[in-house]
Structures are given as structure tokens and as C-alpha cells.
Amino acid sequence: MKTPLRLLSILGLSAVLVACSSSPSNSLGQLPPTKYEDLDKLLLQASKKSDSQAVGLYLAAADLAWQQKQALRAREILEGIDLSQATPAQQIFAKTLEAELALGRKQPKSALQALADPSFTHLSELPISQQARTQLARAQALQDTGKPLAAARERIFIAPLLDGQQAFDNHQSIWALLSSLPRTQLKSSGQADLDGWMELVRLTKASDSLEQQQASIKQWMAKNPQHPAAQQLPETLKKLQQIQAKNIQTLALLLPSQDPNQNVVNALRNGFFAAHYLAQANGQATPTVLVYDSSDIASMDAFYKQAAADGIELVVGPWEKPLVRQLASRSTLPITTLALNYADSHQSGSKLLFQYGLAAEDEARLAADRAWADGMRRAAALVPQNAWGDRVLAAFSSHWQSLGGELVVTKHIDRPVELAGQIADMFQLRASEQRSKQLENTLGTKVAAQPARRQDIDFIFLAATPQQARQIKPTLAFQYAGDVPIYATSAVNPGPGEIYPELEGIQFSEMPWFIESNDATRQHITYHWPQALGSMGRFYAMGADAYQLASQLQQLQVLPNSSASGLTGILQLSPDQRIERTLYWTQFANGAIEQIHEAQID
Structure with a gap:
């Protein structure tokens, strides 16, 4: 939808405001009256009128029902109006109300369709109140379809039309929308x-x-x-601006020197110190870092006693899950601690314990949000038959259903030889083949029929390794479901230089580390540790972000809706003091990973 509003410069807005403060021209007609309070009386009055007068009163009734939170009745009234009798002003009012009702039903794409009506070419000729109402509905629809930049543009443009609480709320929304954007x-x-x-x-x-x-x-x-x-x-x-900054003078980095996954631990340590030394080189005030070996810890109490004696103000670590579980079970801790892993439960523990890691659950929730914004409503899920798959599925299912989505069917990936059968069952292809055989038996002749898959699956949520995904995508095509969109976690990414043709078109979440190749910290790390360019780069990025979080925990804690932009994602603090990540949305395309940018809206 492109309206004359978009062609006006801010410099000429004052003239527009004067013009718009008057009534619409006779050629547009009058907007529906808004002075009524009794819906039944209004409907009775409308029934006694004809032509555009009746249309105006019925529109007023539909709007009154909407304002009285009777959404279903408002929709019924609106759908019963013959808009062929409506004036341009009434059509704009009707389509704006239709968009608002669609937004109330969580159908933002339908709202945008309503707001694309040709009548909106006259929007700038209507009173300011109607212009603001229409444009605010459009901004909300853009936001709800996953287009925060376009929504922010809309809100910035209409800001001069607003006043009072509406202006204040719009101002805060602009900030929230732009703050959610990746760098x-x-x-x-x-x-x-x-x-x-x-x-x-x-x-x-x-x-x-x-x-x-x-x-x-x-x-x-x-x-x-x-x-x-x-x-x-x-x-x-x-x-x-009002926070009194508390600069940490000395912190502890608590990591093991002997661990089955020592390569991961080394990457965390190197990423942490890379960020530390880079901050020093840039002239920033940096704390003294003392390194402790968690492999030697017999008692966390003894460690904290030693750390306190050493003047430690913040502990970064431990990484080992058993130690994190120990800390999570305690009601108090003597020193603020940023653990580099998550406890299994979300129990309420010490207010001084924060937990940060590369949780796939964050990615599952992001996939649900993305699919919902894209208009998907019915999901199927393919996840591994293991504890990791169960966790990811639980996170996706819970968040998807909280949005209002339906999880139609789930299959657990286990053995490759069973994959074709699992996908056939998921899409009920065997039932389709059985119906064809029954028809052949009834007719007594061969029937040329292609199996038909079920049509109540909008997309597939996929949590799988690259090797599993290489089998799944072709199998879907073979089973007549190659056109079903796939939304995946970053586990599907084989890493730089390892893109497989079979993965083409799969959408997935990925951390900024693999997208922002010009980031100074990333360049510093990959220069000194070239192996960070591969899949281990995730842990170098986590180490660097752990250093950043050490200085930003205070901000995230005091400002619940604030965030920090890191190499592992946009980082926010949940109410249970876990760091949650929002990642970039990407896809495999033309043998590479491409970030999916927000569609440009004119």
C-alpha cells in the first residue's frame, strides 16, 4: 500500500496538518459518527436508513462493538455491510476497522491486505485522527508480520500526527522496534x-x-x-542514564584444565581473553582477570573463600554442568557468578547466579516466532530421538502453542533406514495409497493416481545434524512434500565451506559470528586462531560474549527489557536470570549462507 502520506516531506507537514484538521471534501463523504454508546439503539437506527447513511451508522455500530471489546459482533456487523454503497471516507474507515479486527485475531497479513485497498489513496485528505488510526494499524501489522524496520519507519513518519499517551507509546515503540534489529x-x-x-x-x-x-x-x-x-x-x-555504574576491578575466570571437551574449554578461554585484550588495546578500563582451575575444585565453598580472599568481585564460570547444578541448588552465593552453562531445571536460586550458554531452546523459540510471523499456523516437527531432541521439541512446542499455533504431528529421527517411512506416516501418504488400492479393487481396474499428502501442515520444524538434514530434504521431495517450508535450528549448519546442495532452501537461525565477518573481535580471534572459522567458532564467540556480559550484567539486571549485542546473538536476561539469545534468520541459498533481511516496504 502506497499512500500520498509517504510522498510528503516532514518540512511540508505543518501545511498538511492544517489541511487535514478540517472536514473531508464533499467528494469523499463523511466519516461514520462516533457519538453513540448504545449499540442496539444504533443498529435499530441504521436499519431505518438507506444508502450511505445506513452504511455510516452500521460502520459506527461495528466500531462501537469493537471499542466495547465485542470483537465477534463487530466482525459480524462489518461483514454484513454492503460497501458498494459506501463513500471513500467510509471505505477507508471500514478497511481500517477490518485491519484492526484482523490484528485482534492475530492475522496481520489479512490486516495488511485490508490496508492495501485503493481507497487509501485519499487517506491524507481525511482528519488527522483517522490518518493516525489507519497508520498505527499498519505499523502494528508490519510489526506482527516480522518487519520491525518497516514498522518503525511507519511510526516515525506518523509521530507528528500524535499527541498525549498515543504519542508517548508510539515513541517507546519506535525505540523497541529498532533495538530489536540485528546490527x-x-x-x-x-x-x-x-x-x-x-x-x-x-x-x-x-x-x-x-x-x-x-x-x-x-x-x-x-x-x-x-x-x-x-x-x-x-x-x-x-x-x-540514571544507573550508577559499578566497575569491576578483579574478576575470576573459572574453567577446567582437564576435561573430555577440552577443545571447547580452550575456545571459551581464548575468546574471553581475546575480548579482554582488545578492550585494553582500545583504551577501555578493564578488570584484572585471575584464572582458576575448576578441575582441582573439591568444594565450591573452598573456592569462593579463596576468591573472596583474592578480592574477586565477579566469577565467570564454571562450565561443567554438575558444578552449575550445585550452584543453582543454593539459595545464596557469596560472589556474583556468571555460569557458562545452564542447570537442568529453572528453579529459583540465588539472586547472584546468572546462567549463560548456547541453548538450542532459544533457537526453537525463535523458529516458532519466525514461522508465526510468516503466517504459519500448523506445524510438524522432526527431532532426534535423544535428550537434546526432547529439550528442543519441548521448547518449540510450548512456545508455538503459546502463540496460538497447532503442533499437528511429531516424528523422532533415529535410524536413517526408517526415515522414508516416518515422513510417509507424517504426511499420511500410506493412507492415500491405501485409498487408491481400495478404489482399484472397487472398480476392478488400474487407477492412475498419484499419492496425495495431507494438507494441514504449513511447515516443518527441524532439529537435526547436517547429515540428517541431507537425507530429510530429498526424502520430503520423494514423498510429495518437497514444497513444505522447513524452519530449523543452527544444528543444521555444517559450517563455512561445507554447504551441501541438498540443504538448499532450508531456513535456520544462526549467531552473528557466522554473519558479521567484519566484526573487530571476530577478526582478531580468527587471525590468532584460524580454527575459529569452523564450527568451533561458536565457543570462541561465547567466550568473547562472556567477557562482554561481565561488564553489562548490571545493565541487563536493572533494565529488564534491555539487551546486549554479542557475537552469539542479541542477549537478554530472563526473569529466572538466564541469558537468552535472539539470533539472525538465515537460509541456504546458492551454495552459501544468506541472511534473510526484512522485505523492503514502500
Whole structure:
């Protein structure tokens, strides 16, 4: 949908506001009246009118029902109106209400379709209140279809039309939408207001200390005094500026020297120190780091006693899951601790314990969010027959159903020889073949019929290794389901230089480490440890982010909705003090991994 509003410059907006404050022109007709409170009386009055008068009253009734939270009745009234008798103003009102009702049903794509009606070419000729209502509905629809940048653009453009609480809420939404964007999308656009917002977001996504971020925000405000965000700093940044920074002078890195997965531990350690030395080289204030060997720990109590004697203010580690479980079971801890793994349960433990790791559960929830935003509603799941697969499936299923989605069928991958049969069962192909045989027996002749798969599966959620995925994709095509979209976790990624043709088209979540090749910390790490370019890069990235989190835990804790941009994802703190990650959305395309960017909206 492209409206004349989009062609107006902000410089000419004052003239538009004056023009729009008057009633619409006679050629557009009047908007429906909004003075009524009794829905039944309004419907009775509408039934006694004809033509556009009746249309206006029925639209007013539908809107009144919507405002009274009677969504079903509002929809029934609206669908019963003959809009062929409507004036352009009434059509705009009707389609805006239709979009709002669709949003209430969690159908943002239907909302966007309603807002694409040709009548909206006249939107700028209507009163400001209607313009704002329509554009806010469009912004929400864009947001709900997974287009935060387009939604932010819409909100920035309509901001001058708003006042009061509506203006305040819109302002906070702009910040929240842009803050959710990955760093790769925070680029200059040539639009002054948007670019100012983008620059401010980039400052808060930097891996700087809290004091440096606070100073950068002040400098930005001084440089951009007329920008809307400088005149009214978003609430999150107001609180950020008020935090009294607590600089850590000495911290402990607690990792084992002898572990079955020592290569992973070494990657974590190297990534941590790479970020530390890079911060020093950039002139940042850095803490003293003391290294402790968790392989030698007989008692965590003895460790904490020694750490306290050494002046430790923060412990990063342990990594071993048994030790993390021990800490999670305690109600108190003597020193703030950022564990580099997760306990199995989400029990409420010490307020000084934070847990961070590369949890596949985060990726399962992201896949659910992405599929929902893409309009998917009915899912099938393919996961491994093991504890990891059970955890990932549980996370996906719980989040998917909380969104309103349906999990139609689940299959557990175990043995490759059974895969074809499992997929055939998933799509009920055997039942289709059986029906064909019954028909042949009834007719007594051969029937040329291709098996038909079930049609109530919109997409497949896949948690699998690259080797398993290489079998699954061709098998789906063979079983007449090659057109079903696949949303996967990063486990499907074989790593740089190992892209398989069989994986073409699979969408999956991936950490910024594999996307942002120009990141300074990544370049520093891969220069000194070339092996970090492969799959082990995930743990180098985690080590680097653990160092960043050490200085940003205070911010994440004080500001519940804040985030830190790391190499393992956008990092946020959950209520149970676990670091949760939001990753980039990517796909296998043309023999490479491509980030899926938000579609451009005119």
C-alpha cells in the first residue's frame, strides 16, 4: 500500500496538518459518527436508513462493538455491510476497522491486505485522527508480520500526527522496534529522523562499558538536539542514564584444565581473553582477570573463600554442568557468578547466579516466532530421538502453542533406514495409497493416481545434524512434500565451506559470528586462531560474549527489557536470570549462507 502520506516531506507537514484538521471534501463523504454508546439503539437506527447513511451508522455500530471489546459482533456487523454503497471516507474507515479486527485475531497479513485497498489513496485528505488510526494499524501489522524496520519507519513518519499517551507509546515503540534489529540492519537510510534513531541504537549495542555508553548517549543528544529522541529520551535510555555504574576491578575466570571437551574449554578461554585484550588495546578500563582451575575444585565453598580472599568481585564460570547444578541448588552465593552453562531445571536460586550458554531452546523459540510471523499456523516437527531432541521439541512446542499455533504431528529421527517411512506416516501418504488400492479393487481396474499428502501442515520444524538434514530434504521431495517450508535450528549448519546442495532452501537461525565477518573481535580471534572459522567458532564467540556480559550484567539486571549485542546473538536476561539469545534468520541459498533481511516496504 502506497499512500500520498509517504510522498510528503516532514518540512511540508505543518501545511498538511492544517489541511487535514478540517472536514473531508464533499467528494469523499463523511466519516461514520462516533457519538453513540448504545449499540442496539444504533443498529435499530441504521436499519431505518438507506444508502450511505445506513452504511455510516452500521460502520459506527461495528466500531462501537469493537471499542466495547465485542470483537465477534463487530466482525459480524462489518461483514454484513454492503460497501458498494459506501463513500471513500467510509471505505477507508471500514478497511481500517477490518485491519484492526484482523490484528485482534492475530492475522496481520489479512490486516495488511485490508490496508492495501485503493481507497487509501485519499487517506491524507481525511482528519488527522483517522490518518493516525489507519497508520498505527499498519505499523502494528508490519510489526506482527516480522518487519520491525518497516514498522518503525511507519511510526516515525506518523509521530507528528500524535499527541498525549498515543504519542508517548508510539515513541517507546519506535525505540523497541529498532533495538530489536540485528546490527547488520542498522545502516544509514538517507532519512534524517530514522538515521538519528539508528545511530542511537548502534551506540547502545556497542560492547562498551556502562559508563562509556552513558557518555556516548550524552554526546549524541548534544549533537542532535532537535531529534525527537533527544527531546524525549526513550524510557529505557532514561533509566540507563540514571544507573550508577559499578566497575569491576578483579574478576575470576573459572574453567577446567582437564576435561573430555577440552577443545571447547580452550575456545571459551581464548575468546574471553581475546575480548579482554582488545578492550585494553582500545583504551577501555578493564578488570584484572585471575584464572582458576575448576578441575582441582573439591568444594565450591573452598573456592569462593579463596576468591573472596583474592578480592574477586565477579566469577565467570564454571562450565561443567554438575558444578552449575550445585550452584543453582543454593539459595545464596557469596560472589556474583556468571555460569557458562545452564542447570537442568529453572528453579529459583540465588539472586547472584546468572546462567549463560548456547541453548538450542532459544533457537526453537525463535523458529516458532519466525514461522508465526510468516503466517504459519500448523506445524510438524522432526527431532532426534535423544535428550537434546526432547529439550528442543519441548521448547518449540510450548512456545508455538503459546502463540496460538497447532503442533499437528511429531516424528523422532533415529535410524536413517526408517526415515522414508516416518515422513510417509507424517504426511499420511500410506493412507492415500491405501485409498487408491481400495478404489482399484472397487472398480476392478488400474487407477492412475498419484499419492496425495495431507494438507494441514504449513511447515516443518527441524532439529537435526547436517547429515540428517541431507537425507530429510530429498526424502520430503520423494514423498510429495518437497514444497513444505522447513524452519530449523543452527544444528543444521555444517559450517563455512561445507554447504551441501541438498540443504538448499532450508531456513535456520544462526549467531552473528557466522554473519558479521567484519566484526573487530571476530577478526582478531580468527587471525590468532584460524580454527575459529569452523564450527568451533561458536565457543570462541561465547567466550568473547562472556567477557562482554561481565561488564553489562548490571545493565541487563536493572533494565529488564534491555539487551546486549554479542557475537552469539542479541542477549537478554530472563526473569529466572538466564541469558537468552535472539539470533539472525538465515537460509541456504546458492551454495552459501544468506541472511534473510526484512522485505523492503514502500
